Amino acid sequence: DADVTQTPRNRITKTGKRIMLECSQTKGHDRMYWYRQDPGLGLRLIYYSFDVKDINKGEISDGYSVSRQAQAKFSLSLESAIPNQTALYFCATSDSGHLKQFFGPGTRLTVL
Amino acid sequence: TQLLEQSPQFLSIQEGENLTVYCNSSSVFSSLQWYRQEPGEGPVLLVTVVTGGEVKKLKRLTFQFGDARKDSSLHITAAQPGDTGLYLCAEIYNTDKLIFGTGTRLQVFP
Numbered sequence: 001d002a003d004v005t006q007t008p009r010n011r012i013t014k015t016g017k018r019i020m021l022e023c024s025q026t027k028g029h030d031r032m033y034w035y036r037q038d039p040g041l042g043l044r045l046i047y048y049s050f051d052v053k054d055i056n057k058g059e060i061s062d063g064y065s066v067s068r069q070a071q072a073k074f075s076l077s078l079e080s081a082i083p084n085q086t087a088l089y090f091c092a093t094s095d096s097g098h099l100k101q102f103f104g105p106g107t108r109l110t111v112l
Numbered sequence: 113t114q115l116l117e118q119s120p121q122f123l124s125i126q127e128g129e130n131l132t133v134y135c136n137s138s139s140v141f142s143s144l145q146w147y148r149q150e151p152g153e154g155p156v157l158l159v160t161v162v163t164g165g166e167v168k169k170l171k172r173l174t175f176q177f178g179d180a181r182k183d184s185s186l187h188i189t190a191a192q193p194g195d196t197g198l199y200l201c202a203e204i205y206n207t208d209k210l211i212f213g214t215g216t217r218l219q220v221f222p
Binding site: 004031033035040041042043044045048050058090092094096099100101103104105106 | 116121143145152153154155156157160200202204208209210211212213214215
């Protein structure tokens with residue numbers, strides 16, 4: 001089984017809808033991250049969490065919110081989706097004190 | 113925010129050829145990582161370089177960190193179709209967050 005899972009893998013929605021992307025991990029890591037990937041722009045950090053009670057904004061947090069429901073779960077919400085939020089979204093985890101991040105398989109989100 | 117530029121943006125070669133991709137920064141890197149991302153998957157870490165001038169090898173892949181720590185390169189010898197993917201460099205900042213480069217998309221044809 002995969003260590004970092006994301007659901008759904010693909011989602012098509014309409015402008016103005018609320019969307020939640022979920023991430024779960026079985027690696028026992030305390031740190032979790034959400035990124036979006038756009039062609040030609042690499043991955044950009046949206047939010048990150050170093051433990052259940054710690055939530056921090058990343059480079060591009062506007063229009064997004066997150067919830068760390070448990071050490072193993074970190075969800076990303078788009079309160080009112082807009083077309084320029086169409087992208088690939090990746091969740092990642094890491095262990096404190098270690099530089100290696102482990103990425104999930106991604107969610108492809110299309111906002112019409 | 114530091115800008116990481118990768119070049120070339122796209123590279124299409126035949127199996128057996130050698131290639132080099134580059135990652136350049138507007139300022140000095142603290143530490144740098146290289147990732148490979150295959151279609152439908154998330155990035156996977158290949159290597160971390162920390163010291164200026166450092167060279168690391170991973171089978172047919174050679175990673176070099178510039179002496180001034182403002183650039184890095186990835187050289188692949190005798191490329192194979194399995195090397196196809198998106199290669200991303202990423203700087204580690206504040207010890208635990210990453211800034212990613214724009215990526216080089218490599219296609220190796222049999």
